[in-house]
Amino acid sequence: MWVRDNVSWGTMMAGYAHNGGFCQVLELFNHMKRDNVKINKVSIVSALMAAAEMRDLEMGKDIHDFAIQQGINSDILVATPLMTMYAKCGELEKAKKLFVRLQGRDVIAWSTAIATFAQSGHPEEALSLFRDMLKNNLKPNRVTLASVLPVCAEVLSVRLGKSLHCYAIKSDIDFDVSTGTALVSMCWLMLIKA
Structure with missing residues (x-):
């Protein structure tokens, strides 16, 4: 292309990023910075996702610094993948601080945070966020349940798992494929671990 915007x-x-070319994403990001594009x-979200998948904390911090310079680090579109990057790179406190400072946290932001901690191998933190979400009077959706149900099995929280199953039934969420799969997985994991 003669003109690239x-x-x-x-x-x-x-x-x-969609096809797993995370190195290329980061190369393009650096190229854009060098050429003052x-x-x-x-582009920042793609770069953060790539840094998270590669567990490249230094590059993630560089992207975070750039987002701060641009004044968009607290934008929910950027802050959520930023939090994911820090969690996947093992910087849990940094990820949690970003989430706590995030303005306008809705069910999607909470669900993303819960999923991030659950998938990063931090089930207790995921459950803590889930409880905080409930305290903030936000109702879990399919994504939230699909993330927190396996966590219940992982930490053997049978009582919470049963409560969530009842909630799913009352909310007509239990017949959703992702929630149903999470429910079955939770039951199997609890049987195996018991």
């Missing part, structure tokens, strides 16, 4: 760069980054939020 931030949309074409972002499209390439998103394409590489205006980097938009979509």
Whole structure:
């Protein structure tokens, strides 16, 4: 292409990220910075996802610094993958601080945080966030349940698992494929671990 704008760069980054080309995403991000291309939020999100998948904390911090310089680090679109990157790189306190400071936390943000900690091997932190979400009067959705049900099995919280199953039935969520699968997995894991 003779003329490449931030949309074409972002499209390439998103394409590489979608197909597992995380090194290429980070190379493109660095190339954009070197060439003073205006980097938009979509490109930053792709770069953060790549750093998270590669567990590249130094690159993740570099992207975070760049987001701070651009004044968009607290934007929910950027803050959520930023939190994921820190959690996947083992920086749990940093991830939790980012989430706590996040303005306008909705069910999606809470569910993402819970899933991030659960998938990063931190079930207790995921359950703690789930309890905080309930204290903030937010109702779990399918994504939340699909993330927290396996955590219940992992920490052998039978009581919470049963409560969530009842909630799913009352909310007509139990017939959703992801929630149903999570329920079955939870039951099997609890049987195996018992």
